[in-house]
Amino acid sequence: MRALVSVSDKSGLVEFIRECGSSISEIYATGSTAEHLRKNGIRARSTSELTGFDQLLGGRVKTLHPKIFAGILADGEARLREGREYPDFDMVICNFYPFKQVSGGNDLGAMAENIDIGGVSLVRAAAKNYRNVIVLSDPSDYAVVADLLRRENKVPEKAREELALKSFQRVSDYDILIYNSLFRVIDGGISQSLLISGINGEKLRYGENPDQRGYLYSDGSVLGVANSRKLGGKELSYNNLMDSDSAFAAVMEFEKPACVIVKHNTPCGAAVGRNLLEAYTKALETDMESAYGSVIAFNREVDEETASALSQLFVEVLVAPSYRDGSIDIMKKKKNLRILEAKPEQGRGMRVRSISGGYLLQDELTSHFGKLELKTEKHASPEQVDDLDFAWKVVTHCRSNAIVLARNGGTVAIGAGQTSRVEALRIAIAKGGKKCENSVLASDAFFPFSDSVELAGENGIAAIIQPGGSIRDSEVVAMAERKGIPMYFTGKRVFLH
Known part of the structure; x- marks a missing residue:
């Protein structure tokens, strides 16, 4: 089996190829990927041996060449012909430039530099020809494919179909993230086309109520509650996430140290103070009864003093931009407390709501106004x-x-x-x-x-x-x-x- 490899995310790649053993007999790889493989003792030929050039435009053009794409797109009959000037590829391992890392900013130059062209084209071509080519666009699939090759010495057509479908999904998600990120910076208005992409789907315990199914999807960015890191506590529920989003949006309105307490998607207490502990204490005094089982958000790094005070109250979720190590240790003693670290969204985003037969889209609500x-x-x-x-x-x-x-x-x-x-x-x-x-x-x-x-x-x-x-x-x-x-x-x- 001949493989073409060009990856930005190199995690698990070396281990995967080693696990595949003799199933992969020859590897062609692009610049940094080839170097990575060779440093780890894996033989890899450079794609420049096929194309006749190393890299053009500082690395922007590496794989966009007929000899590479002919080797990916060749069908069964073409693969049997002799005397061709290009090798056939049986596997394409490729993932994209990390556009997600710059998608939340406003630097169009940085965004443009992180838009993958060749990688997306390779994956689309391989996914189109899935009957002849195994396409791996996600490192999380390495283990499954390695296991199939080890046990059956092949990847069955059903598995190839699933890998191809996933690859088209990843291409679509990638393009939608690019469009939405650029549109936000360049235009900032309402487009006639609404492009929504939810990735990394996660099944929740249930929806708002036990008889409703619930799921969480990321928009592909690194911002907001949907992309937060859970540092402790049990599984998040649909209602936890709704309340966390409301609380975090509210607390990030303030420049001073602030605390907002939310119950059933509306604030039941809020305050600013000289520090987070003072803000929390004042917010809690508003309605201590409603604060029981609430979601609490802060707009600063949570310190040990605030964490100690919080530990005296039953709280469902705590969300903040960051935490001191000592504060996490204190809060983790409450095993059911969900601790979220979230990055605030930059600029004015959009809000989407589904209605029967369609969607409603509007600018995010903010408190800003002109002259008082x-x-x-x-x-x-x-x-x-x-x-x-x-x-x-x-x-x-x-x-x-x-x-x-x-x-x-x-x-x-x-x-x-x-x-x-x-x-x-x-x-x-x-x-x-x-x-x-x-x-x-x-x-x-x-x-x-x-x-x-x-x-x-x-x-x-x-x-x-x-x-x-x-x-x-x-x-x-x-x-x-x-x-x-x-x-x-x-x-x-x-x-x-």
Whole structure:
């Protein structure tokens, strides 16, 4: 059997070829792959012996040559002909340049340099001719093929079909990742074609409920919760991942050390502080009852002090950008606590949701707005303005209709997921009790009537931030004036469904 080898990921390659033994009688390999094999005592001929050139354009052109592709694409009849100027290949081992490593950035030059051309072409050609060529595009398949060759001295057609199908999938995933990454940087808008690729599929215990199936797929990047590393704890559930994504998106809104606690996909506590421990303590005080069995996210490296405090509470998942070694040791003592290390997404991404018969696509929701506009005579103090900004960031990540009450960089109470805005406020006030006094209020959409502002005034609310835009804005602002409450408009609605 003659093999053509050209890989970026060289893991397991030497071991695989050794396990194949005499099944592989001759190897042709490209530059660095050939060097790697020779250094490990495996004979490999250079592809330049076939093509007549070593490498062109600094390595950009190595395998794009008729003699190589003829040897891959030759069918059964062509392989029987004598006197041909090219050898037949029975196996192609190839994986692609690591575009995934640069896909989350904004450097088009780096992206272009990591777009594989020859490798993708080799894999497509080999997969097309799977009856005559074994195609290996994923190192995880080495063991299966080596075992088949060792036991049966061949790779059956069914296995070849599966390897070919997987290779076409990997080519498709690779191209979609390139398109989506370049589109994000170059255009940033909405394309007429929606290309979605989910890779590394993982079956979850179940979906939102035990009678629903659930799966997790990666978008092929290294960013976000779907691509996080699990450093400890038991298997993740569908709900764990949903809540982790919500918590991590919310906490990364803040520049100061921050903590966000999420239950059933909406925050039940959030805070900023001088350090993570202070932020966690303040966030937990919002609603200790709801925090039981929650998901908690931080925007900084988790230290030992914070980890020790967390160990006193039953938490489903902890997600953060990084952890100190000592903090991991502390948290691993809680065997059921899932510890996720996630890289935040850069820039404004897109969100996809399926509906019957199609998909909805929109820009990712963020709290950013233009100019904060004071609508009342009375203005808030600098400290209250900071709290308004904080509360606005939190309410952006609460299910609509949502009201957030906050003070001193922490949430006092949250009313979310209500069909009535005034009812959301009633819930927040009931939860906050006396702590509502002198807190500020953020609303994710305009007040349709002045009743919410009147209720806020009766409960000591010190300032309000809201989008504005109601046909009754004048009545709402007038009520704020009567109650002596400074009111600010952001000019931006932040519904979340």
